[in-house]
Amino acid sequence: MIQRIQTVYLLLVAALLTITIFIPVGSFIDTNGLTYPFTPLNITLPSAGLNYTPWGQLAILILAAMIAFATIFLFKNRKLQMRMCVFNSLIIAGYYLVYLMFILMTKGSSNVSFQFSFGLCLPVISLILTYLAFRSIRKDDAMVKAADRIR
Template identity: 70%
Template sequence: MIQRIQSVYLLLVTALLTSNIFLPVGSFLDKNGMLYPFTPLHVALPSAGLNYTPWGQLALLILGALISVATIFLFKNRKLQIRMCVFNTLILAGYYIVFLLSMLLTKSNTQTTYQFSLGLCFPLIAMIINYLAIRAIRKDENKVRAADRIR
């Protein structure tokens, strides 16, 4: 189970998404030159009176991490494992949509500028690693089918 390469890939996806919850995905710069970090856990702009948690982003990151952990244990059903990886990739694409909406709405309401951070790349890296996991699972499925044909 864990010795397969797709399990390592899925663990990497889980680690990236879990760490992305706590890392800033960017920061808002107000007209006074103050930087305010924007994380999926918390956004605070005291000058504009904003202090909230972007629940959509947080929920999608947690859901993506849980799905990738659960996918590891579906090693006996490779077709379902592939579907779960594709679903996880769609969830991460949805994360970027929710992020853009949240960032643009906050930016337009507060008259600030936005600076991107390295944490914003983690879901994209997780999507790429998810694709590598799908390829490895398909390779396993092809090996099993070839072994069944030989019997």
């Protein structure tokens, strides 16, 4: 299990998504030039009266990290492992849709500008690593099928 490369990929996916929860994924800049960091854990924007947790984004990141970690232990069922990788990729893509919707709604309700941060790149890296894990699992499955044909 640990010696397979897809295990390393999926562990990195889980770690990157967990890190994304805690670091800023952007900043709101109000008309006075004050910067307010935006993390999936908390957003504070006094000019618009916002001070809450964007639960949708937080839930999606936690779910995607848990699925990536749980997928590691499905090594005996490669078909299910590949399906879980595809499902996790869809969840990560959904994170960006929720993120974009939240930014557009927040900018529309207040007079602030938004600046993207490096933390927004980590789910994209996770998406790429999930694809690499999917490819490695598919390659393992093909190798097992070839060995079964030889027997």
